Amino acid sequence: MAAQPARLLATFSVRRREAARRGMLAAAGALASAGAAAALHEAARRGLAHPLLLDGGVLLAVLLLGVLAVRAGQRAIYCFTHPPSEIRIYDQGLVWQVGRRSHRFRWKQLVRYREGARTLSLAGRTLLTWGAHTFTFASGDSRALVELRFSAAQGDPRAFAAAARPFAASITGMRISAALRRDQPVRLHRDLVVYPGGVEAGKAEIHWADLALEQARGWVIVRRLGPDGRAQDVGRYALHTLESPGGLFDIASSMRSITTAAPRRQTAGPPAAFRPGA
Helix, strand or coil, X not given: CCCCCCCEEEEEEECHHHHHHHHHHHHHHHHHHHHHHHHHHHHHHHCCCCHHHHHHHHHHHHHHHHHHHHHHHHHHHHHHHCCCEEEEEECCEEEEEECCEEEEEEHHHEEEEXXXXXXXXXXXXXXXXXXXXXXXXXXXXXXXXXXXXECCCCCCHHHHHHHHHXXXXXXXXXXXXXXXXXXXXXXXXXXXXXXCCEEEECCEEEEHHHEEEEEECCEEEEEEECCCCCEEEEEEEEHHHCCCHHHHHHHHHHHHHHHCCCCCCCCCCCCCCCCCCC
């Protein structure tokens, strides 16, 4: 049976001319905001409208000025320090070309994934972006690792994460599962470790059958289910600080399906075999 051709899911292509254009638009907006703030300040000085209304307008104009000035500065930095790039995401892997460097990786080569890019949005529109999504791939048959970073210089980090997240979650989930079968704990955060029997969040040990996870507004919330089914928050972790969070959700879903098929434990605390060798 012939192999299925790779299906293109998303393309992120940035050229210096485009970065310069966006930077000029942001700079023009910053100048317009500065003019609006000056006009409102003058109107307030002359008493042409209610002072609170004018002061609020001045504050809004100043905030917009600051945001647009930062965006203009970011675009200027991207234009002069980042080479042209094109990144294509396929259902079987990705092609990563930045300047003269080109990488091709299949998803099965993925070792770790961190969603490190963060955004400040208003009314659904992105105002500021900082940080980067980071992939770590195994390079061919060697043990060398290659790290690739996707930031706002390459495109919209939210759209990129939406396209890459399902594949990253599946592969990192399988890697976590393979490590657990070898009785090797996996540390996703300094205060969050995955064991064969469940997870350790801070000082709390939670069996798979009692674990509930939620991702909301850039946070991953770890909860423990009580005998009455009520969930108690145990830990909250910023998404950008976690290694392979999608893999955690993937393995937790699989383990919960297995453990809930068995009778629910009635005793408190983790089982004796929570950690390897216990």
